[in-house]
Amino acid sequence: MTHARETRSAESPDAQDPAPGSPAPKTRGPKTSAPKTRAPKPFTASGQRFAAVDGRGLVYDDEGPDAPTGLPVLCLAGLTRDARDFAPLAGRLVGTHRVIRLDSRGRGRSDWAADPLAEYQVPVEAGDAIALLDHLEIERAIIVGTSRGGLLAMGMTALAPGRLAGVVLNDIGPVIEREGLDNIRGYIGRTPQAETMEEVAAALAATLHDVYPDFAQADWRDLARRLFHVDGEGRPALSYDPRLAEPVERAFAAEQPDLWPFFDALAPVPLVAIRGGRSNILSAATLEEMQRRHPDMVAITLDNRGHVPILDEPPALAAITGLLESVS
Numbered sequence: 236m237t238h239a240r241e242t243r244s245a246e247s248p249d250a251q252d253p254a255p256g257s258p259a260p261k262t263r264g265p266k267t268s269a270p271k272t273r274a275p276k277p278f279t280a281s282g283q284r285f286a287a288v289d290g291r292g293l294v295y296d297d298e299g300p301d302a303p304t305g306l307p308v309l310c311l312a313g314l315t316r317d318a319r320d321f322a323p324l325a326g327r328l329v330g331t332h333r334v335i336r337l338d339s340r341g342r343g344r345s346d347w348a349a350d351p352l353a354e355y356q357v358p359v360e361a362g363d364a365i366a367l368l369d370h371l372e373i374e375r376a377i378i379v380g381t382s383r384g385g386l387l388a389m390g391m392t393a394l395a396p397g398r399l400a401g402v403v404l405n406d407i408g409p410v411i412e413r414e415g416l417d418n419i420r421g422y423i424g425r426t427p428q429a430e431t432m433e434e435v436a437a438a439l440a441a442t443l444h445d446v447y448p449d450f451a452q453a454d455w456r457d458l459a460r461r462l463f464h465v466d467g468e469g470r471p472a473l474s475y476d477p478r479l480a481e482p483v484e485r486a487f488a489a490e491q492p493d494l495w496p497f498f499d500a501l502a503p504v505p506l507v508a509i510r511g512g513r514s515n516i517l518s519a520a521t522l523e524e525m526q527r528r529h530p531d532m533v534a535i536t537l538d539n540r541g542h543v544p545i546l547d548e549p550p551a552l553a554a555i556t557g558l559l560e561s562v563s
Contacts, residue, residue, distance in 0.1 A: 246360050282318070282344055285370045287363045291354070294318075294344035295367060298325060299333035299383030305563030307333040309376045311364060311384030313543060314483075315423060315475045317343030320381060323547035332559060335376075337367055339387075341476035341533070351375040351478040352485065359384070368398060376561055379555065381405040381543050383518065389497035392504070401505040401562040403555055406514050406543040408521045409494035415516035415542060420487055424480030427463060427471045435459040435471045445513055446541030499528060505562055506532040507554045513541035533557065 248314055262500055282294040296318050299307075308328060310321040325334045338345040340362050346356035364387055368376055377400050380388040385407035424512045436455040439462075447454065459471075468471040510522050519536070526534050534538035535550050544551055 243454045270536050274465070282338070284344075284365065285400040287366050288342065289354075291340050291348070291363075293340060293363055293367070293539065294338045296325075296336045297333070297371070298329045298335075300329070300331065303333040305559055306379075307335055307371075307373050308559070309364065309368065309373075309374045309378050310334065310336045311378060311380045311387045312337075312339065312342065312384035312386055314419065314480060315342070315473075316381070316462065317345075317474060319343070319474075320525065321379070321546070322461065323545050324379070324552075327552060328556075328559075332525055335367070335371070336363060339363060341479060347476040348478070351476065351481045355476075355479055357374075357386050357390045358394070361387045361394055365395050365398065366389055375400040376397070377401040377403070377559060379403040379405065379546070380407065381546070382407050386494070389494065392500045396500070399501075399504050401558050402501060402508075403507045403509065403527045403558060404549075405509050405546060406511050406517050406540075408508070408517045408525050409498040410518070411491065411523045412515055412518055415514070416487060418515060420483060423459055424473075424477035424482055426473060426477075429471050432456070432463070432465065432471055435463055443541070448539055495528075498525065502529060505558055507558050508532055508534045509544055509546070509551050509554065510534070510536045511542055511544050512536045512538040512539035514543075516542045 282296050284292050284294050287293050289359065310318070310324070317338040321334075321336045325336060326548055328334050340363060341347050341351070341355055353359075360383075364378075369375075375398055378384075378388040378391065380386070380403065382405065385402075385404040387398065388402050388404065388411075389546045420543065427435055427438070429438060433456070436452070436459040440450065440455045442451070443458075444450075447458075450458075463471045464474050508522060508525055509516050510519070522534055522536070526532055533554050535548060535554050537544050537548050540548065546552070546555065
């Protein structure tokens with residue numbers, strides 16, 4: 236069931252890419268001087284569209300039963316990922332819970348930024364998540380944040396204290412390991428060198444075997460479909476604005492900010508932290524310090540996962556459903 240209120244579908248005419256030679260459609264919301272750019276086809280799949288504070292059009296999925304259990308769950312994906320990343324988790328929750336999955340600006344079906352250095356920033360994207368809650372008239376929600384999505388959750392606490400009823404941090408913490416940042420810098424913004432999605436799946440299996448050592452071929456195909464899409468010429472393509480690389484490069488050259496105060500602000504919030512035992516982003520030492528600062532936090536490590544866990548792993552699911560039940 237869709238819970239969206241007075242929201243136009245991403246498949247509606249004003250959500251489609253313009254025909255060649257025609258003017259770009261306007262994005263709903265306040266007028267801004269910055270041009271608006273749409274995600275390229277084929278991101279016209281199902282979903283609901285709303286306008287962020289600056290008018291940028293963002294798309295989300297909203298699923299669940301007629302009478303959901305407990306509070307809504309808002310899923311926020313990683314740096315280059317989108318709502319599809321939570322499909323395995325949503326498939327296990329939507330029978331009982333309302334699950335909302337956001338494509339952050341510049342990802343999936345949402346509009347790309349006019350100014351990537353200004354817009355692809357944690358405070359802006361955290362504000363977008365709060366704007367979505369406001370749009371749906373949701374006072375409090377449980378946030379599941381994978382990687383950068385977890386940083387957005389911490390940012391939301393600073394921007395809107397009291398709106399977060401519970402938080403799941405998936406392989407992210409206040410300290411991001413340099414090895415992981417180096418890895419991100421090496422691939423972000425680069426078009427896949429593959430002719431078919433089967434080739435993408437094979438490449439993922441070759442490069443990410445240590446991250447998902449128990450994956451079967453079908454799992455690699457599913458991951459490929461969640462990370463990339465097939466463009467108008469039938470070739471695999473990036474599912475995000477490649478200009479995301481610009482703020483990443485700037486951040487890489489700067490000193491990493493102290494994020495511990497943002498984590499500490501989660502002290503009154505029920506919290507689950509999930510770490511991939513092979514992660515190059517979240518270290519065991521950082522997770523230990525997170526546990527020391529938040530003694531009631533549920534912390535689990537998945538030995539056979541790197542960055543990032545899928546969240547369909549039985550220990551991860553048990554921790555998440557336990558949080559949902561406790562908050563409800």
